[in-house]
Amino acid sequence: MQRMIENLKVSSYAMRYSQFVPRLYNLCRSLGFERERMMPSRAFCSDESQGYPVILITQHFGTFPFDHGRVGGKVAVNRHGPYAHHGEDLVIIQASHVGYDADGKRFGVYQRHRTNGQGFGDNCGKLCAVLHWYQDEYRHACEQVLCGEVDGAPAVIVDNQYLDDKRHEGLFLHLDLIVDRSREPMRVLSTAKAFHPSKLLLERLADADWHERPQAIGGQLTADLFSFRKSAADHIEGHDILETALAPAMPTLVTSANPALDAARFTTQVEFDRTYRSVIREGAYRGKNLLLISGVNIDISPREGFPFPLIKFVPWAAYAALRDGRTFLFEQQEIAEALRKQPLENPDRLSFDESITRMAGADEIRFDID
Numbered sequence: 001m002q003r004m005i006e007n008l009k010v011s012s013y014a015m016r017y018s019q020f021v022p023r024l025y026n027l028c029r030s031l032g033f034e035r036e037r038m039m040p041s042r043a044f045c046s047d048e049s050q051g052y053p054v055i056l057i058t059q060h061f062g063t064f065p066f067d068h069g070r071v072g073g074k075v076a077v078n079r080h081g082p083y084a085h086h087g088e089d090l091v092i093i094q095a096s097h098v099g100y101d102a103d104g105k106r107f108g109v110y111q112r113h114r115t116n117g118q119g120f121g122d123n124c125g126k127l128c129a130v131l132h133w134y135q136d137e138y139r140h141a142c143e144q145v146l147c148g149e150v151d152g153a154p155a156v157i158v159d160n161q162y163l164d165d166k167r168h169e170g171l172f173l174h175l176d177l178i179v180d181r182s183r184e185p186m187r188v189l190s191t192a193k194a195f196h197p198s199k200l201l202l203e204r205l206a207d208a209d210w211h212e213r214p215q216a217i218g219g220q221l222t223a224d225l226f227s228f229r230k231s232a233a234d235h236i237e238g239h240d241i242l243e244t245a246l247a248p249a250m251p252t253l254v255t256s257a258n259p260a261l262d263a264a265r266f267t268t269q270v271e272f273d274r275t276y277r278s279v280i281r282e283g284a285y286r287g288k289n290l291l292l293i294s295g296v297n298i299d300i301s302p303r304e305g306f307p308f309p310l311i312k313f314v315p316w317a318a319y320a321a322l323r324d325g326r327t328f329l330f331e332q333q334e335i336a337e338a339l340r341k342q343p344l345e346n347p348d349r350l351s352f353d354e355s356i357t358r359m360a361g362a363d364e365i366r367f368d369i370d
């Protein structure tokens with residue numbers, strides 16, 4: 001799972017939004033998309049940090065993008081029909097996001113300049129909120145499984161709660177990988193049992209890890225040694241689809257050095273795959289030009305004096321289906337190269353000041369109704 005998440009490479013492909021959007025515009029033009037018929041759409045999280053990309057999309061494409069997004073950067077696939085009716089040359093930009101603190105070199109946080117104290121907050125807040133319950137369960141398990149000596153031999157001491165398979169939710173140890181189940185427990189204690197370690201654990205842990213006084217297993221409780229059981233939270237917006245989507249990756253995410261970044265990378269990969277499948281079956285797109293591009297938005301907290309975050313886009317994949325029947329699938333390196341080949345200049349770029357001045361000076365429209 002870690003390898004799958006890391007398939008989405010970050011540093012070599014990250015591109016400033018101010019470079020990504022004109023290149024994307026020019027890529028669409030090179031595929032035959034027409035300026036006057038192009039309708040962009042974005043599937044971004046609801047955070048204000050995603051506003052700057054929307055401003056740039058508006059500026060370069062000359063129209064405000066359709067909203068195709070749900071919290072966490074999921075695509076509202078049930079909006080394909082309405083969206084398809086709004087243009088002939090369609091460009092869907094999907095991105096999950098993660099904050100970055102450039103001074104502390106930390107992923108998953110973003111400075112909230114408009115709060116009292118201006119502290120750092122979780123970002124993506126939604127992905128982090130989903131992760132917290134799992135991280136807490138994992139931290140607890142790291143403390144409640146001990147490795148050490150019992151009667152002079154290596155032993156794993158497991159708290160009784162992890163021996164109860166009937167729990168509805170929680171962290172479940174893969175006991176066969178941790179203890180030798182073919183042998184009786186070495187000792188039965190009041191709240192735990194001591195077992196002979198599995199062959200795997202004996203191979204993995206150094207002799208020095210089997211302390212005379214048993215100690216918490218900590219980080220040696222790796223992602224392959226446990227899984228979670230939890231029913232996704234139900235709330236006012238219904239079943240939490242983001243939590244359900246992240247479930248298979250949870251052991252990897254809670255043991256990751258950068259859980260928020262990895263959650264965003266995983267969500268982007270899952271979303272591209274899911275959206276691609278929904279797009280190819282969507283009748284409303286027939287006879288239209290369509291480009292779907294997915295990636296991760298990295299929100300770098302704005303420094304003093306800058307109005308917007310310095311957002312970078314890390315492209316992951318793209319799919320194009322043209323009116324003439326041609327289709328293209330771009331993997332990460334291919335879409336990154338296709339974008340880099342495009343010029344940064346966009347002669348069609350809109351001037352906001354000029355447009356707003358023109359709108360303010362337009363003739364008044366009055367309604368003949370009280």
Ligand SMILES: [Zn+2]
Binds near residue numbers: 071072097
């Ligand atoms: Zn978010």
